[in-house]
Amino acid sequence: MQGLLSDVPLLGVLELIHTTRQTGVLEVQTDVPFTVAFVGGEIVSGGILDWLGTEAIHACPLLVDAGMFMFSPRAVTGAPLGPYGHFSTDWARLSDEWIQVCQVIGSPSQVFEGRVPLFDVPGGRSVRSAALSAEMPLFQVAQTVAQNVQSGALEPRGRFEWQRLKLQPTKQRAALHPVARLLDGERTLGDAVDQGTPVADVREYLLGELRLGLRFSGSGWVLRDLVWETQHLQGGEGERVMGG
Numbered sequence: 001m002q003g004l005l006s007d008v009p010l011l012g013v014l015e016l017i018h019t020t021r022q023t024g025v026l027e028v029q030t031d032v033p034f035t036v037a038f039v040g041g042e043i044v045s046g047g048i049l050d051w052l053g054t055e056a057i058h059a060c061p062l063l064v065d066a067g068m069f070m071f072s073p074r075a076v077t078g079a080p081l082g083p084y085g086h087f088s089t090d091w092a093r094l095s096d097e098w099i100q101v102c103q104v105i106g107s108p109s110q111v112f113e114g115r116v117p118l119f120d121v122p123g124g125r126s127v128r129s130a131a132l133s134a135e136m137p138l139f140q141v142a143q144t145v146a147q148n149v150q151s152g153a154l155e156p157r158g159r160f161e162w163q164r165l166k167l168q169p170t171k172q173r174a175a176l177h178p179v180a181r182l183l184d185g186e187r188t189l190g191d192a193v194d195q196g197t198p199v200a201d202v203r204e205y206l207l208g209e210l211r212l213g214l215r216f217s218g219s220g221w222v223l224r225d226l227v228w229e230t231q232h233l234q235g236g237e238g239e240r241v242m243g244g
Contacts, residue, residue, distance in 0.1 A: 005030060011092070013069055018084045023186055024074045030067030032227050034060040037076045043087055044078030046155040049120060051220025054081050055138050058094040059224055094139060098228075101139070104146040107225035108138055109161040112145055114154035119145075126161040128221065158199070159213045160229075162206065162222045163190035167214075179205035203229060 003013075010028065014036070017026060021041040028034050036046035036057065037181070045167070047056030081087055105127060114126025118141075120133055125133070131141040148154040168185030179202055182192040188201050209227040210219060 001066065005064050005067045005069060006133055008069070010064055010069065011088075013071070013234060014088060016090075017071060022071065022073060023075065023076050024072050026071045028060070028064075028067065028069050030061065030064045032061055037078065037108070039076050039078060039080070042080035042084055043082075044076065044080055047220060049220035050217065050226050051224065056220065056224075057081075058091050058139070059098055060091075060095065062092055062095045080150060084117070097143075098139065101142050101146045102228045102232045104149050105142060106156070107228035108142050109222075109225040111157040111159040111161070112149065112154040113157050114148065116144075116148050116153050119148075119154055125156045126159075127160050128225075159190065159193075160199070160203075160225070162225065163202070165187060165189050165206070165216070165222070167206075167209075169209075177205055188207070200233075 001013075001016075003144045005028075013026065015037050017024075018041040023039050023041075024037075026034070026036045026038065026046075029037055031217055032048060034046065034048045034057070037044050043057070044053060046060075047053060048060060051059075054120060080226050082090075108127035108131070111126045114120065118130040119125050127142050127145050127208050128138065128143075130136075131138045134141070145154060149156070166188050167180075167183045169180035169183055179197060181191075182197065189206065193199055203226055206222070207230065210223045210226070
């Protein structure tokens with residue numbers, strides 16, 4: 001089973017797989033490519049590249065009208081992540097709420113600082129780093145950050161978790177792309193920004209490399225965050241560096 005998301009709603013595809021009790025893997029190719037694995041019509045796993053699990057699936061877009069899908073029947077094992085009705089309802093709600101939160105914070109990769117627990121450290125913390133440190137659900141921390149940004153208690157530092165990455169482009173890519181020419185496997189993407197490259201240009205480069213097949217540990221959450229940022233940080237809004 002395969003088709004275009006412009007012709008068939010993704011929610012309809014999921015419902016069909018569930019009601020017909022299919023076992024296999026659904027691949028969705030859109031701005032955020034992701035997979036969902038089913039056993040007997042129940043969702044047992046899935047995510048974005050190597051970012052897997054319930055949090056990752058709930059961060060995947062449900063209302064998409066461009067791209068394609070393909071369901072491949074195959075042997076899959078695993079326990080349901082929850083009753084399909086409840087899981088899909090939570091997915092629909094969180095998919096929508098993530099959009100609202102990222103309209104404020106950009107993405108969970110953005111670093112914030114202020115007099116708020118977890119973020120009251122020199123230089124601040126990214127939402128992802130704070131959630132990992134506190135062993136709290138990512139969306140819960142992101143929602144709290146959004147509320148504190150709106151109240152003025154937190155401000156963005158203009159840095160992102162993915163700026164810690166060190167990449168070593170191939171000779172061909174290093175010669176073709178101005179951002180790639182600044183990287184040598186030792187310098188971070190943040191170093192490229194510090195040397196004067198706009199954050200938006202570095203983001204565009206990294207997203208392009210991921211779409212071309214670049215993979216590393218964490219590439220799934222990086223891809224998800226980059227897409228959120230391209231959608232919600234227009235014109236550099238939210239990327240200013242806090243003074244002081």
